[in-house]
Amino acid sequence: xxxxRWTEVGAYILGALLCSLFALAQADSALGSTNAIEEFxxxxxxxxxxxxxxxxxxxxxxxxxxxxxxxxxxxxxxLKLEVPLFDSDDEISLNRGAGxxxxxxxxxxxxxxxxxxxxxxxxxxxxDIKVGDTIEIRTRLKLHRYRVTSVDIVxxxxxxxxxxxxxxxxxxxxxxxxxxxxxxxxxxxxxxxYVWPSDS
Amino acid sequence: xxxxxxxxIIGATVALGGITAPAMAADCATAQFSDAVLARFPNxxxxxxxxxxxxxxxxxxxxxxxxxxGTNAVYMKFNMADGTKSDTRKIETRPEFRVxxxxxxxSVRNLAxxxxxxxxxxxxxxxxxxxxxxxxxxxxxxxIEEAAPAMAANTAEMPRTAGPMPLVASLGALxxxxxxxxxxxxxxxxx
Numbered sequence: 001x002x003x004x005r006w007t008e009v010g011a012y013i014l015g016a017l018l019c020s021l022f023a024l025a026q027a028d029s030a031l032g033s034t035n036a037i038e039e040f041x042x043x044x045x046x047x048x049x050x051x052x053x054x055x056x057x058x059x060x061x062x063x064x065x066x067x068x069x070x071x072x073x074x075x076x077x078x079l080k081l082e083v084p085l086f087d088s089d090d091e092i093s094l095n096r097g098a099g100x101x102x103x104x105x106x107x108x109x110x111x112x113x114x115x116x117x118x119x120x121x122x123x124x125x126x127x128d129i130k131v132g133d134t135i136e137i138r139t140r141l142k143l144h145r146y147r148v149t150s151v152d153i154v155x156x157x158x159x160x161x162x163x164x165x166x167x168x169x170x171x172x173x174x175x176x177x178x179x180x181x182x183x184x185x186x187x188x189x190x191x192x193x194y195v196w197p198s199d200s
Numbered sequence: 201x202x203x204x205x206x207x208x209i210i211g212a213t214v215a216l217g218g219i220t221a222p223a224m225a226a227d228c229a230t231a232q233f234s235d236a237v238l239a240r241f242p243n244x245x246x247x248x249x250x251x252x253x254x255x256x257x258x259x260x261x262x263x264x265x266x267x268x269x270g271t272n273a274v275y276m277k278f279n280m281a282d283g284t285k286s287d288t289r290k291i292e293t294r295p296e297f298r299v300x301x302x303x304x305x306x307s308v309r310n311l312a313x314x315x316x317x318x319x320x321x322x323x324x325x326x327x328x329x330x331x332x333x334x335x336x337x338x339x340x341x342x343x344i345e346e347a348a349p350a351m352a353a354n355t356a357e358m359p360r361t362a363g364p365m366p367l368v369a370s371l372g373a374l375x376x377x378x379x380x381x382x383x384x385x386x387x388x389x390x391x
């Protein structure tokens with residue numbers, strides 16, 4: 001009888017802890033995303049540094065490159081999606097926004113830019129994306145526009161669509177099916193090609 | 201008298217010829233590109249917008265889109281006369297070298313794809329140089345590479361896009377439901 005009582009109390013405590021952890025992650029996702037976008041927007045128009053010392057300017061620039069700071073903002077107007085883009089696709093970054101996939105291109109330097117996001121978070125909206133939709137990536141240097149050319153569902157180990165490309169492009173990656181608890185067996189990939197300013 | 205008039209006319213003609221000769225600068229169609237330039241850059245006439253003289257040398261001006269940046273190089277697709285783009289060309293440079301983008305000087309390390317750049321191809325030698333930010337700056341010319349640059353090998357792995365949070369939330373809810381059920385049974389048994 002006593003063991004049953006302890007089990008009951010233990011289940012309450014553990015259940016409450018896990019639910020609190022989930023609530024904290026949700027709060028961090030919402031607040032972290034908003035803060036990251038605000039910080040990024042402020043960094044695009046940096047403060048007047050004409051009176052700053054050289055080492056202060058260096059420290060300021062180093063702070064802008066911190067892994068916790070967004071390197072860009074990803075926007076998909078048709079889905080009303082706006083998320084900060086981080087330099088890493090680790091768990092914390094993906095909880096707050098989307099992350100650049102290691103070993104692939106970067107928005108300003110070209111190639112195939114890989115961007116990962118959680119299917120149960122910001123990238124669940126990708127289920128409604130269509131060929132022809134516009135994807136925008138605002139970096140500190142430039143606003144890049146891409147047009148969606150294909151949407152594919154592939155095996156989770158199939159990395160062919162992550163290969164480098166001659167022309168700049170972007171590939172958004174998330175798990176598939178979208179509503180699946182546990183390790184999803186497939187990946188949902190959205191490929192888009194660069195829209196040249198001279199062509200638009 | 202008549203002889204001096206003839207001589208004056210001839211002299212004036214020669215003088216005018218001397219003045220107009222430099223003004224008749226070569227254009228893209230008539231520029232005498234060397235065989236080495238044509239071998240390395242076969243479609244140079246199709247991408248050439250004008251021919252200019254700088255430091256006593258003729259250069260074909262080519263404009264295009266930046267498609268990729270590297271540590272010491274940029275990769276461009278040039279605008280062809282028919283409106284299409286050329287194959288990708290690598291241009292060596294230095295990260296601190298400054299070029300002009302939208303009228304403003306920008307160092308190569310701060311360039312981004314999609315920007316429009318201008319480069320100069322020397323008519324007599326197979327070398328190419330990015331247009332410097334200031335016209336007075338010296339050109340930094342590098343050999344034109346024959347082949348289009350190879351793309352990077354695919355080293356990317358499929359990212360882990362399945363977060364543990366849905367599982368954490370489900371487990372937490374199940375435990376709370378289980379604890380609630382135990383409470384219900386205990387209270388029922390006691391009453």
